[in-house]
Amino acid sequence: MRQIFGRPASLTDVPMHYCPGCTHGIIHRLVAEVMDELGIREKTIGIASVGCSVFAYEYFNCDMQQASHGRAPAVATGIKRVWPDRVVFTYQGDGDLASIGAGEIVHAAARGENITVIFVNNAVYGMTGGQMAPTTLLGQKTTTTPLGREARRNGMPVRVVELLSQLDGPAYLARVSVHNPKMVNTAKRAIRAAFQAQLDGRGFSLVEVLSTCPTNWGLTPVEALKWLEDNMIPYYPLGEVRTPSSASRQAGVPAAASTATAPTPAAFGATGTAPATRGKEGE
Amino acid sequence: MPERVLMKGNEAVGEAAIQAGCRYFFGYPITPQNEVPEYMARRLPEVGGVYLQAESEVAAINMVYGAAGAGVRVMTSSSSPGISLMQEGISYICGAELPCVIVNMVRGGPGLGSIQPAQSDYFQATKGGGHGDYRLIVLAPSSLQEIFDLMGLAFPLAEKYRNPVMILGDGVLGQMMEPVVLPDEPAQAPPPPPWATTGCQGRRPNVINSLYIEADACEAHNRRLQAKYDEIARKEVRYEALNTSDAEVVLVAYGSVARVCHSAMELARAEGIKVGLFRPITLWPFPSQALAQIAAGTGETGVAGASGTAGAPGRGDSPGPAFLTVEMSAGGQMVEDVRLAVNGLRPVHFYGRSGGVVPTPHEVLEQIRALRKAVAA
Numbered sequence: 001m002r003q004i005f006g007r008p009a010s011l012t013d014v015p016m017h018y019c020p021g022c023t024h025g026i027i028h029r030l031v032a033e034v035m036d037e038l039g040i041r042e043k044t045i046g047i048a049s050v051g052c053s054v055f056a057y058e059y060f061n062c063d064m065q066q067a068s069h070g071r072a073p074a075v076a077t078g079i080k081r082v083w084p085d086r087v088v089f090t091y092q093g094d095g096d097l098a099s100i101g102a103g104e105i106v107h108a109a110a111r112g113e114n115i116t117v118i119f120v121n122n123a124v125y126g127m128t129g130g131q132m133a134p135t136t137l138l139g140q141k142t143t144t145t146p147l148g149r150e151a152r153r154n155g156m157p158v159r160v161v162e163l164l165s166q167l168d169g170p171a172y173l174a175r176v177s178v179h180n181p182k183m184v185n186t187a188k189r190a191i192r193a194a195f196q197a198q199l200d201g202r203g204f205s206l207v208e209v210l211s212t213c214p215t216n217w218g219l220t221p222v223e224a225l226k227w228l229e230d231n232m233i234p235y236y237p238l239g240e241v242r243t244p245s246s247a248s249r250q251a252g253v254p255a256a257a258s259t260a261t262a263p264t265p266a267a268f269g270a271t272g273t274a275p276a277t278r279g280k281e282g283e
Numbered sequence: 284m285p286e287r288v289l290m291k292g293n294e295a296v297g298e299a300a301i302q303a304g305c306r307y308f309f310g311y312p313i314t315p316q317n318e319v320p321e322y323m324a325r326r327l328p329e330v331g332g333v334y335l336q337a338e339s340e341v342a343a344i345n346m347v348y349g350a351a352g353a354g355v356r357v358m359t360s361s362s363s364p365g366i367s368l369m370q371e372g373i374s375y376i377c378g379a380e381l382p383c384v385i386v387n388m389v390r391g392g393p394g395l396g397s398i399q400p401a402q403s404d405y406f407q408a409t410k411g412g413g414h415g416d417y418r419l420i421v422l423a424p425s426s427l428q429e430i431f432d433l434m435g436l437a438f439p440l441a442e443k444y445r446n447p448v449m450i451l452g453d454g455v456l457g458q459m460m461e462p463v464v465l466p467d468e469p470a471q472a473p474p475p476p477p478w479a480t481t482g483c484q485g486r487r488p489n490v491i492n493s494l495y496i497e498a499d500a501c502e503a504h505n506r507r508l509q510a511k512y513d514e515i516a517r518k519e520v521r522y523e524a525l526n527t528s529d530a531e532v533v534l535v536a537y538g539s540v541a542r543v544c545h546s547a548m549e550l551a552r553a554e555g556i557k558v559g560l561f562r563p564i565t566l567w568p569f570p571s572q573a574l575a576q577i578a579a580g581t582g583e584t585g586v587a588g589a590s591g592t593a594g595a596p597g598r599g600d601s602p603g604p605a606f607l608t609v610e611m612s613a614g615g616q617m618v619e620d621v622r623l624a625v626n627g628l629r630p631v632h633f634y635g636r637s638g639g640v641v642p643t644p645h646e647v648l649e650q651i652r653a654l655r656k657a658v659a660a
């Protein structure tokens with residue numbers, strides 16, 4: 001009998017601690033499948049960040065380092081500069097990457113550091129109990145925005161992929177989602193493209209994955225998937241914003257001026273090609 | 284013939300690190316240590332190493348974490364405000380037990396302070412500095428030659444104990460020029476240790492981590508760390524004791540201030556005042572026992588490395604000396620360790636200049652004279 005669904009070799013058999021319906025687990029699996037398919041498990045070094053995915057070092061079956069909050073891109077840089085022929089990736093939440101670690105991610109991207117970043121955007125601080133994240137949508141209630149995020153008080157949510165697309169350093173930038181099986185397949189393709197960019201020495205690659213946090217959103221797993229689709233995707237459009245070919249850049253050579261214009265995400269799927277300027281209010 | 288070269292202190296730090304087999308440097312500019320990264324930016328590529336200017340000291344220390352975890356000799360260098368920014372990262376490095384070398388060319392504080400020399404980061408360096416129960420091995424060179432000696436020691440020590448070593452200098456040391464004798468043979472970095480994240484080909488995956496989520500596990504980890512620190516405290520004490528056996532006053536000073544005190548000692552001796560000098564070389568572990576012996580009148584004179592004792596015998600029955608701790612610090616920091624070591628047996632006095640002001644030998648001599656007068660009165 002042929003086994004068609006099993007644990008990827010790049011995942012350990014340690015049971016994951018994620019809440020029911022949390023999509024962190026799916027994203028781990030996608031990364032692991034890509035590592036298997038590319039045959040890179042034994043030359044990959046992953047970096048776990050601080051957030052719900054902090055135990056990623058127990059789940060990925062490759063060498064791992066655990067980084068302080070927000071600094072995973074700096075840790076990855078240290079490793080990659082020592083072992084340029086190994087594959088180095090970080091796995092970071094939105095609080096980790098877009099708030100406390102905003103400096104490190106921008107500069108790793110600007111340097112075109114040849115690493116891959118898996119950026120899990122669940123619009124909230126999951127681990128610490130549901131506080132506002134830099135990616136929390138306008139109107140979204142969190143424990144620190146009890147009446148909903150308000151632009152004047154809390155500022156606007158940060159679109160990381162678009163922000164980084166202003167830099168010449170990145171070789172690959174995409175935003176994907178995992179709220180249905182089709183999107184999961186697309187997400188895997190993007191993750192694979194990101195690792196491939198690194199293997200090809202093209203420079204910095206990042207995949208933003210829209211993810212659910214049913215626990216802190218106060219929703220059932222199914223409701224959470226629907227909430228993501230209805231609320232996050234309009235504000236965070238899906239698609240590839242930079243690919244090694246669109247960047248028309250050689251490894252280490254700055255991109256042409258044309259790539260520095262405002263990005264229009266190239267759609268993977270049908271959803272979310274039109275970027276909205278506001279998330280839904282009043283959630 | 285060993286090669287003698289005239290160098291600036293900060294360049295000596297860089298060259299000494301390269302001679303010690305260090306090939307990776309991550310840092311961020313700050314006065315008065317800019318010649319360290321500048322030297323490394325020039326020299327490291329020549330020897331096949333990597334220099335990278337980080338976006339901040341926070342990033343720099345985390346790059347050091349990554350590279351140390353990847354199994355190579357790596358260092359960073361900064362000055363006081365930058366070292367403050369690194370504290371979280373240093374705590375993680377200690378928690379994850381990674382070897383590396385951190386240089387602090389201390390400047391005046393608090394806040395933006397001044398860019399001139401100071402010793403006001405002693406507490407931060409020797410008492411932990413960041414969060415959690417941890418220690419750095421802290422080495423305090425007082426000459427450019429000693430920068431070479433201690434840098435040569437720093438990497439093997441860091442690796443032996445899987446613990447960061449801090450070289451605590453100051454602006455005087457960084458900016459001064461002196462001839463140095465280069466080591467006969469540059470040291471070779473060892474191959475990556477078995478715990479390093481090099482890719483798991485042919486073995487089980489390695490994890491670099493400081494998280495122990497269960498309280499019991501975290502306490503067990505802390506117990507292990509404490510046992511390691513105890514071993515370091517037993518085995519790695521280093522100091523220099525000069526003219527302490529007949530001294531009525533023993534100056535206690537480290538780094539560049541020890542040189543000032545050396546001159547003050549000579550001026551005093553020329554006047555017939557019996558002055559000695561005790562210079563801790565390891566600030567942590569602090570040479571408490573040696574000081575206690577001097578206070579008790581049983582101490583010995585000379586240079587003691589790695590917890591040995593050296594030099595002339597003690598003073599026999601005559602009482603121990605009074606102590607005068609001299610630091611570039613407003614309120615005194617090391618003086619607290621001197622008091623703990625002397626434990627009330629003999630008086631411990633303090634003289635400090637701060638904010639970037641360097642005390643002169645004559646100033647120190649004045650203090651010695653005043654002290655003597657007070658004792659006589």
Ligand SMILES: Cc1ncc(C[n+]2csc(CCOP(=O)(O)OP(=O)(O)O)c2C)c(N)n1
Pocket residue numbers: 050051052053069092093094095096097120122124125126127128133
């Ligand atoms: C320096 C520091 N500040 C704050 C924290 C507390 N903290 C732990 S996880 C976290 C937020 C993580 O949120 P995110 O990155 O979005 O990950 P998620 O849990 O949502 O996956 C915070 C603030 C910390 N560990 N370290």
Ligand code: SF4
Pocket residue numbers: 017018019021022023024052122126127212213214215216
């Ligand atoms: S708190 Fe949220 S992000 Fe964290 S594991 Fe639970 S559902 Fe997932």
Ligand SMILES: [Mg+2]
Pocket residue numbers: 051093094095120121122123124125126133
């Ligand atoms: Mg989050």
